[in-house]
Amino acid sequence: MNLLELQGVQTHIGAYHILHGVDLQVPKGELTMLLGRNGAGKSTTLRTIMGLWHASQGSVRFAGRDITQLSTPQIAGLGIAYVPETMGIFADLTVKENMLLAARAARNAQDMDDMRLKWIFRLFPAVEKFWNHPAGKLSGGQKQMLAVSRAIVEPRELLIIDEPSKGLAPAIINNMIDAFGELKAAGVTILLVEQNIHFAQRLGDTVAVMDNGRVMHAGSMAEFSADTQLQQRLLGLAL
Structure with missing residues (x-):
């Protein structure tokens, strides 16, 4: 069962067309990694889910409810927490x-x-x-x-975090991995944007890879980790 689903989501920011029809599923109780090169549209996808930018087309559904046009406070009130890349401290x-x-x-x-x-x-x-x-x-x-x-x-049903390991020392990253593992074990559904491949491999149940404002691949993290040719084609590197 998917807790969060995006279907055909397009997002414009001013004159810029950033998301070009994003399809994304986040299974309930799992940790989904959203990967991709810089500028692929990952952060825009998170901000669109949270209503900070509204989709110009497509739909965002949470627990079966259409939240596409809800305000950010309304979305947060449904049990979704968001940690932006800037942290917002x-x-x-x-x-x-x-x-x-x-x-x-x-x-x-x-x-x-x-x-x-x-x-x-x-x-x-x-x-x-x-x-x-x-x-x-x-x-x-x-x-x-x-x-x-x-x-x-x-308590939150869904935790959305943008690059939690960015700029952190390895020891702190390991601490963060352990913490997210405990959260997942407690039943929290997690969607993470991450550049640290070690972090992604250790934690991810499912993975979606974005490029040019679209999801180009979605599947299990284990299968993606084992397919070096797919990694090279989608990310330009091998895990």
Whole structure:
């Protein structure tokens, strides 16, 4: 069963035609990798799913519901969390205040789900360590951990993340891989845009490869990893 489906999605940004009929399926309970060269349309696809840009043609369906024309707050309210490539951290607020903003059901830090916070602290110890520090003072890796932590501070059905490993040290990438593995095991459906092939191979259940604003290939990650000729043709490199 697919939790998220895009059919024939076209997106224009001003005079630019970026997506040229994207067909994408994200199976429920699995981790789907969205791969492709720079400029292939991956980030635009994520932003279109979230309603930050609206599709000019085609449809976006979540849990069987057409969400193509919904606003971004409405889409988020359905249980979809989005972590952009820029991470969207509020630099002048503390880590705690960033988390509290994302925990919409909580009026103060004491109202946040204690068991869920302990789970997040175990996944990302830096979030607990720097709880009362300004988020702008964190390292790049710590900011990425905070961005993901905000996305999961309340239960979500779908987690959409744009290049979570970008610029991170290998040790932090491994920590991130472990965390996403736990999220997947907890039943969260995940859609990741990723350039780090090691990251993609270790985590992905299914894969979709984009080029020129279209999905050129979709299937299992294991089969894609084993087919070096297909990798070379679609990505210009072998895994």
